[in-house]
Amino acid sequence: MTRGQLNGIVDRCSSNATDSRVNEHHQILRGKVVSAVESSHSDASSQEDTLAKDITSIVVNDLEEIIHLSNTTIANSNVFVASHQKGSLLYDAPTQHLQANGKRRHSLYVTTNGSRQKIRSMRISVVFNGSFVGQTYHPGQISVVLVHYKSDDDLHPSTIGCIESDTPNTMEAFGFIIIRHEIPHTTVEDGLYEVVVTAKANTNYSISLSGKIAVHVSEEVKNMLVDCIVKKNELEQCIQRASSLDAPMAILRRKLTIENNLLCQATKECDEREVEIERLELELDYRDDMKDGGASIEASIKALETEYMNWSKTLANRLKVNDSLTSEMKNVSYEREASTLAAKGLEQETDSKKAALSQAMSILWGEKASSMTSLKLNLPD
DSSP states (O other), rough: OGGGGGTTTEEEEEEEEOSSSSHHHHHHHTTTOOOTTTTOHHHHHHHHHHHTTTTOOEEESGGGGGGOOOOHHHHSEEEEEOOOOEEEEEEEEEEEEEEETTTEEEEEOOOTTTEEEEEEEEEEEEEEEEEEETTEEEEEEEEEEEEEESSSOOOOOOOEOOOOOOOOOSSSSSSEEEEEEEEETTTOOOOEEEEEOOOOOOEEEEEEEEEEEEEEEEHHHHHHHHHHHHHHHHHHHHHHHHTHHHHHHHHHHHHHHHHHHHHHHHHHHHHHHHHHHHHHHHGGGGGGGSSTTTHHHHHHHHHHHHHHHHHHHHHHHHHHHHHHHHHHHHHHHHHHHHHHHHHHHHHHHHHHHHHHHHHHHHHHHHHHHHHHHHHHOOOHH
16 A cells, blocks of 8 residues: 555654653643553553443454454444555654653644544554764663544543564664554544654664554455456456467377377387497408408498488487477476466455355345346356
């Protein structure tokens, strides 16, 4: 998913540096700053559970899970299907610097009202290092916390997220902190999100915030219908490709049979002449007893050598043709097998989606619409 497709989900991103004289809005957050080291998983989990009590959207991992939801649940809730694509970058601040006791807030406003896509989860990654003073390296030290304002007049923002990783900076390695915010089976709430970074020592850092997307079930059904059409066309093409190779394979088999016979004949002719030449050469050992001194035998040997040379050339050509046909046969066989396997895979993939697709279509648009669409798409029974 491109960043352009996220318009309407992420409404505003900003970065604000502050000192001790902050405005009232930032003073609200001052008491909420929690060290990433000090925050515990249990605290984050309790906050996530509190937020989960007010679920307005239900997220399922795939369309198959909709079968296990009741019609009432689907009718009364916005059901979204988790996208399994790689997370999309929502916010990025590549080069930042904070002096000791400095603080900076990175803001992101999420608004998804009426959107067919929602943010399923957030992941904040912070990489940091320190600085040299003379020849002495002073490691960077920061704490990171994620807070959420449900509305513009929210005076009590919630500290959210769970720390996945908290590695300190050393002379040998960068430090990094990873915070993940995800409420099981629902989407990320709208509102203002702020990543508050507090430095305990001079620190250079970069921060990125990515989010995984969930698509509304109706959009997922439409996407799956389109995918079924594509898969159906690919299946037909694979079947046609495999069938179109049957005739060439039959012709190649016939050519190989004929060529093998010719190859065997050329080999036999060469062997026979080689044996005859050896026999005549043995007879020449007795040329002194012959009236012509073995001249007739030498003439026969010369003629046989000429024939042997011609048959050897023929044999070499037959071997080349045989190798070429064998290689071509292997390629065609491989292509046909690949097309057949691809067709089986596409058929199995389509069959695995049929039940969930039919169920979802029936729930969303009724049995008649489900049957008509399935018939029009010619989905496999």
